[in-house]
Amino acid sequence: MITAQSLDADERALADVIATACSERPVGAPFDLAAWQVLARLGVFSLGSDGPSPARGLVAVFEALGEMAHAGPLVETVIAMAVLEVGPERAAIERGETFACVGAAPFWPFATKAQRCFAIAGEAIHPAHLTGAAVPVTTLAGDPWLRSAADLEAPLANGGRALALGRVAAAAALVGAGRVLIERAAERARTRQQFGRPIGVHQSVSHPLADCTIRLSASEGLLRTAAFELDAQSEDDGARTGMAFASARTSALMAAYQAHQTFGALGITLEGPLFAISRRVRQWASLPIGLPLLEARR
């Protein structure tokens, strides 16, 4: 059996490179261009279209980025790179010099900085042109979006694959962020003393955290398997990436809720150890790349 649920040595090395390069940056720090360009120099934005196993590469890197709750239009850039033709515009995005906006009407992430816009509509991706008055809004995680109407061109032929890669990237980020949330919550449960004992001795605290770990393990396995299948172009790959995203969003949201609950009052403070991650989880979980209705498959 192919051991698809484990990262191989190359994939682990790739994740380590990302983690090391971003180690000085606080987890959940807001967007800044210098940090974005560090990722660009490491080749993060060309991962989805390079090498023999692009989806597996995305998994390794985005799990690491998820652990850092890294800001920026990460998943959107993976999608844009998969639909853009090779040329100067794509190369500038790859170098982190310009952005592509990928959204779903009426919201357009990082549109003020973007030269090109793409709209996700169901399972299709369309080139989009914003029309009328655009209103700037700031999101839960502090990202700059525009609220605007848009005209859409005909859908692009490679939109399905781009969305599949986007789902892999988003699922990996959610799994990575979920893991960090549960690690922090477990540390809290081990060390926070009440009534003379660590709160983690209570099953009402420890068992929900165990459930989160189990769920995240399932999501991680499903994600890594889906990425393997996407790279191998096996029959079920499209459905699998949808299920992997659905699984990861459920697990990460559950982890976020349980981490907040475990931390008590500290967990709901703005400067506390969770919100910078949990708000990013909520934002990744809300990406408009969700699951189509599925047929039961054996």
Added chain:
Amino acid sequence: MRSLFDAEERAFQDEVREFLEDWQDLDAYLSHGDRWERVAALFRAIGARGWLSMSWPKAAGGLGRGPTFEYILWDEVAYARAARNPISSIVARTLVRAGSDAQHEAWLPPIRSGEATFALAYSEPEAGSDLASLRTRAERRGDIYTVDGEKCWQSYAGHVDHLWLLARTGEPGSRGAGLSLFIVDTGTPGLTISPLPTLEGDALYECRFEAVEVPADRRVGPEDGAWGLMADALSDERHIQFPAGRLKRDLVEVGDWLAASPRANDAIVQHEFERLQVGVLEAEVLALKVVELAQQGRDAAIAAAANKVFHTERCQEIARAAFEWGGPESLVAGSRIQLLWLQSLWETIGGGTSEVMRGLVARHALQLP
């Protein structure tokens, strides 16, 4: 997840599927009821192909194949709703590790062929999750152990020929360090086996030992040395305990039934069904994670605990959803949905409760106190 299997494994999966065409739906929702004779016949048919000894070393008469093949076999058997893997597998693994040459000769051939059938006799009225507190005593006098005590909640004990008995041979307070394993014939004088009917129409059993004499050569492994042997046997067995096939079949059946019901187009029902689909796929990767670790020779104890919790709770989730969707139809005695729901209640209890499994994950994966 057939895409993860290599060509030889896929060919084996096809062979198993073809073999199982004659054994479909033998054991509804893996609850034996009065179908035991057919289940026993299936074990003999599987044994005749050498598949009951698939992972045994060749020197012990096995095929020496890896854990993936065993997983494929029992996953397909579960999907066919034919049976769970037999208890004899645990006995065989312990015999291979710790049995004498004479015990190998006496017991491995009938286990390999499926002729010898076993039930576990571990739990007691006061020793369920805490097995190390068990009280059933085996006292040695010469070449005979005399066993006294009471076992409870045994699956299959009323059907099989032998019990795989865990009894105290050490001092009363010796916990896990004073336990030994024995093979006891179910027809031995002084042993009374009584059914405890269960909600779905099957039964658990209680086994009362009153001065039951067991020859000393029926003890497997050293006296007082059972604890480590049980852990080793369990470790060898984890990858086949909760294969995803059962859940996949549950979901397909519920999906077929739903498609024919007036609620098929209800958006809430569709959303819930979609969630169940994702849950079954998640359960499958957790089961395959255990296989992956076994294949790599790594410890799978915590992954197996996680798989057990997740698998059995998805099983119950499917059953509950189907019962809800069925409305009053689910209440009609004997309906398939009702049987599924009733049977699923056992899943989070038998083989280690969810509470114990979660505790393992919390302590070992999260280092919680």
